[in-house]
Amino acid sequence: MMDMAAPQPTITRLRHETRRRSLTVLATDHVTPDMLRLRLGGADLVGFVSASPADHIKLFVPDGAGGQAMRDYTPRRFDVAEGWLDLDFALHDAGPATIWALQAKVGDRAEIGGPRGSQVIGGPIAEWLLIGDETALPSIARRIEEMPAGTPVTSIVTIPQDADRQEISTAASHRPIWVSRSDPTDPAPLLAAFAEVPLRPAQFVWIAAEAGVARAVRDAALARGVPPDWLRAAGYWVAGTADASVNDL
Template structure:
């Protein structure tokens, strides 16, 4: 089945860019298509406007940016490269970390980024110490993988580092579509309220022991896969994401409708791993 794309002033950025990537606003998009688009990358300076603690373990920093008019982030799990302020030795690049744009408004020149505070890395240290007026630079996103909003249902599985992308997707999906999330958290206090028009069923999986993969696999195993065509998105520590993907595939879900990513790797939190094997 083919879906015809008509651009209007209210068309979401992801849909406009997907249409352009396959031939313009009148192009026909194949059902369940995943469209990849590239963006021109350059650095932008962000300035802290205000700070919001969404939960005890999740800090949202709202930034302003005078150079956001042509900022492109069409995929809910896009990431920007954040350049951590600090001394840099000659010939070195300095500290960088990847973060999902949780929310942005090009016209208003604002962007929000969430920081999971359980990580003790340099980006989180900066976020903890940040005050209004502080600034840093970002680059990207380099590109977007645009997952069509025409599946019958969606599952989202991950740890706290996946929550910014999950929250953004829940806010962007169409009205009434069934969406289920399984998010590993340290305590019930980390459950977030997310405003969404989807038919959302959240499962807040409180961590028990040290085997994060076992926690998430057990939580998902108790829930039958819905009827129809569904897309399952997974993001967590690389080894955990790989184990969860294997468990989901063993239940017969098509690999083409499954995406797994390592948002960090044990022993090297700055690594972002695309899981394809």
Template sequence: MAPHIHRRLRHDVVLRRLAVLRVEPLSPHMRRVTFGGPELRGFHSAAPDDHVKLFFPNRDGELVLPALGPNGAEFPAGREPSSMRDYTPRRHDAARGELVIDFVLHGDGPASNWAMQAAPGQRLGAGGPRGSHVIAGDFDRYVLMGDETALPAIGRWLEELPAGARATALVETPEAADRQALSSRGEVEIRWLARDGAEHGELLERALHELPAIAGDTFYWIAAESRRARAMRQWLDQRGVPKDWIKATGYWQAMEDEETD
């Protein structure tokens, strides 16, 4: 069995103030925001599932960012701190000085609400990425699967695949109109699974269970609501997939009283 060496990279944590350059609707539930500004200089993202911490204006409309000191991040006293949420650097163009982030419009929450009203000239804080998990490039196939919050990472992963690499993407979206055109140099099969008004259910799980086996080694990357991501990892574990061939991450958490299955 080939060892498939993954690499973990650490980066110095930098906190930046970024300016919104453009806002584009991508689909009914996804909005693309392109950021720029002088503080983007030096930004680096080495893996498609990297994340940055975005800081949103507080209820007074102010960005209140932490200071990075010897004891970690500390917010100034006496002011409501900015809410922070994790987002994927969907595309970074160092030459143009642009960073693209795709926001899911899921309903109420500081990040989703901000994305609904985002407009050129506004500012956000962005911290990181503080590290990158670079997955070995020598698997025979990559299965990349997740709900709409995973779509930025999956889209970037497919775009960055080298020619000849094989990938199957399973993407669950709120509705069929949330499909995106994704490009790749690899040999890629994309299956779109639209919930079409149903709650987060079993679409991804069923697609995973029914995935035809192929000869060779497969790496599984999964991102979805936390309980679902955990359950899919367990299912793969129980089928004897080596732990190192699975990365399953909860990208958001349904509240206790919210049904996800």
């Protein structure tokens, strides 16, 4: 059990300017069979800020019925000076954003909004454990890439097939664990992998997946003695409900 009198992690909440930005599709890339990356860019990206790998922007797309739908996506990578932003689309559904992304061509218009704010995790964190499915992979991969050199980090990510493994370039000391599974709403594969990973003092555990799966892994972490202040869990999507998420479980 961790010493609760010891220094605790900090959550710094930042607010950003909220406005729509009109961008252009600069490139499309199937990173893996089930992950599509779009690079968006344009002068309207000036002033864009994303201070945390857990940030999300709103992407505005046609809803297929003459209206407009909004979906949340992680800013995977971006360079405001060069004028580009990468978004990764997990191709696990046929919703309006996925359909739009699959049909997108270089030169097409794209509208985004946000991020409205950031939650920056800091403090005396000696090690990280990042757990999620492919919808959380853009956030997990970005966090690992941005870690200081030598930072110990383990990631456990469930994916539809082995071909969906990604190479994550980082100076951190990264141990990747990939788990192929068929049902993204079944917590058993993540729970089994998590049970095999040792927990250590000053280790921060971050979880994001389908809401029921994330809740099950969170409960398992608490049962193994992870203090609540050293844990964050989010439901990035909710099975059976379109455009639903649970930011804090």
